[in-house]
Amino acid sequence: MSExxxxxxxxxxxxxxxxxxxxxxxxxxxxxxxKHVVRREDVRRMIDxxxxxxxxxxxxxxxxxxxxxxxxxxxxxxxRAAALELGLDPGPSPVVVAVENTRGVHHMVVCTLCSCYPRxxxxxxxxxxxxxAYRSRAVSDPRGVLAEFGVELxxxxxxxxxxxxxxxxxxxIPRRPAGTEQMDEAELAALVTRDSMIGVAHPAAPARDxxxxxxxxxxxxRSDRVR
Amino acid sequence: MTYRxxxxxxxxxxxxQGHHRTPGYLKGKTGTVERVYASFANPETRAYGATGLPxxxxxxxxxxQRDVWPDYRGNPVDRxxxxxxxxxxxxxx
Numbered sequence: 112m113s114e115x116x117x118x119x120x121x122x123x124x125x126x127x128x129x130x131x132x133x134x135x136x137x138x139x140x141x142x143x144x145x146k147h148v149v150r151r152e153d154v155r156r157m158i159d160x161x162x163x164x165x166x167x168x169x170x171x172x173x174x175x176x177x178x179x180x181x182x183x184x185x186x187x188x189x190x191r192a193a194a195l196e197l198g199l200d201p202g203p204s205p206v207v208v209a210v211e212n213t214r215g216v217h218h219m220v221v222c223t224l225c226s227c228y229p230r231x232x233x234x235x236x237x238x239x240x241x242x243x244a245y246r247s248r249a250v251s252d253p254r255g256v257l258a259e260f261g262v263e264l265x266x267x268x269x270x271x272x273x274x275x276x277x278x279x280x281x282x283x284i285p286r287r288p289a290g291t292e293q294m295d296e297a298e299l300a301a302l303v304t305r306d307s308m309i310g311v312a313h314p315a316a317p318a319r320d321x322x323x324x325x326x327x328x329x330x331x332x333r334s335d336r337v338r
Numbered sequence: 339m340t341y342r343x344x345x346x347x348x349x350x351x352x353x354x355q356g357h358h359r360t361p362g363y364l365k366g367k368t369g370t371v372e373r374v375y376a377s378f379a380n381p382e383t384r385a386y387g388a389t390g391l392p393x394x395x396x397x398x399x400x401x402x403q404r405d406v407w408p409d410y411r412g413n414p415v416d417r418x419x420x421x422x423x424x425x426x427x428x429x430x431x
Contacts, residue, residue, distance in 0.1 A: 206376070223361050250363065254412040270416040272403075277359045277396055277421035278378045 160202075164234040168199045169282055170303035172209070172232065174296045177287045187211060190282060194232060202231030210273065211284045212310070217264055218271045219257065219310030220281045221249035229280040233305060240309065250274060260311040283310040291317050340395065345371045346430040347399060349422060357385035360426045368430050369401035372419060380423065395424040 129137075143149045172194060176183035186193040190207040194200070201207055207229050210218045222228065223246045228236040239245050248256050253272050257264065264270060273281045285307040291299060294317065306312035341347055351366030359381050374397055379390025403416040410416070 223363070224359060250418055251407050252411065253416070264413075266413060268413070270412060271400075272416075272418045274361060274418065274420040276361055277381070277423065279375060279396070279398070279421050 161230055161235055164200075164231055166233045166303075166305035166308065167300070168194075168234075169229070169232040169305075169308045170300040171197055171199065171296075172282070173284050173303045173308065174300035176209075176211075176284050177291075177299055178296050183211070183284070186284070190232075200231060205278045205280050207232060207280050207282055209282045209284055210271075212286045214286070215267065216269050216271060217310065218273060218281070218283045219249065219253060220273045220275060220283060221246060222275045223247070223250055224276055227275040227280060229282045231280075232282060233308060237305070257311060260306065262312060283308050285310070285312075285314050288314050288316055341371045341374070341397060341424070341427055341429075343371050343374060347371055347397075348428040348430045349399070350426050350428055354382070356382065358382045360422060361420060363406065364399075364401065364420055364422070367401055367406055369399040369405070371397050372400040373398035375421070378423075380425075397422055397424065397427065399427070 140149075140154060144151050144154075172186060172190070175197060176186050182193065182196075185196070186209045190209040191201045193209075194207070205227075212218055220228075221240075226236055226241040228240060230236070245256065250272055253270055254264065257270075275281055285303065287299070288302060291302065294302075298317075302314045302317065304312055304315055307314045346368060347370070348368045349360065349364045349366060354360070374395070377393035377395045380392070380394045381390065384390030398419055399422045400417050400419045402414075403410045403412060403418055404414055406418055
């Protein structure tokens with residue numbers, strides 16, 4: 112729309128609150144479309160697929176692994192095949208690798224170089240996962256980061272940080288909470304939070320009255336807020 | 339050459355102009371091959387419109403945190419793992 116379209120003068124209307132990264136992404140998309148590298152509908156279809164994914168898919172894998180030891184072995188050996196077994200869509204690539212937390216070993220996942228994440232099984236990553244603070248501190252001071260998420264590991268636990276630097280995406284199978292022996296697979300899946308599959312939280316504790324899961328006592332960092 | 343699980347390896351300590359997937363904090367550090375993965379297109383050429391061929395073998399390499407961060411404050415047994423392409427690995431004698 113040009114200035115001649117209406118009858119009063121004013122300063123140019125700009126999208127002044129567009130963050131620099133968003134502006135860069137939008138400019139890149141426009142260039143790639145103009146040069147016929149991608150089509151607008153392909154970008155839209157990919158975004159639709161990405162935002163249609165959710166941690167509920169990963170939670171189903173974990174709950175099945177908790178209740179079926181043989182399935183857990185298949186999940187650890189080939190997460191893609193295990194996802195297909197449950198009718199989940201593991202996406203075309205990259206390769207998902209599941210790792211298991213135990214009494215003596217705790218895994219947590221980061222991507223120091225960008226924001227690699229098992230999006231097909233967990234949906235889009237949380238904002239804090241993409242922050243420079245998490246990406247740098249998760250490798251150099253992982254126990255400090257875990258403490259801020261409310262996770263205190265025992266001194267004898269071996270902490271393993273996985274930096275997903277290339278074509279593999281890591282999914283943590285958290286430890287099954289105590290007191291869940293009578294729960295069925297769907298009830299267990301409701302306990303499996305997104306953050307527990309990144310390895311920065313434990314699963315939700317089962318409610319004492321047998322109802323739904325309790326909210327974890329300690330919330331995540333403030334940067335976890337939805338923008 | 340192909341590396342095997344359990345073999346000590348050193349991450350090449352060389353600068354690289356342009357896109358690559360070897361994090362700077364691991365360059366020059368010595369770790370152990372934990373898993374041998376498949377081969378994948380080389381992101382260093384694929385990022386610039388080439389095919390990324392020939393594919394490069396990818397490895398999961400594990401390091402003692404104390405070998406990576408001299409002032410690491412956590413448990414001495416804590417480890418850090420990263421996926422590293424074969425052409426960034428060197429034999430550690």
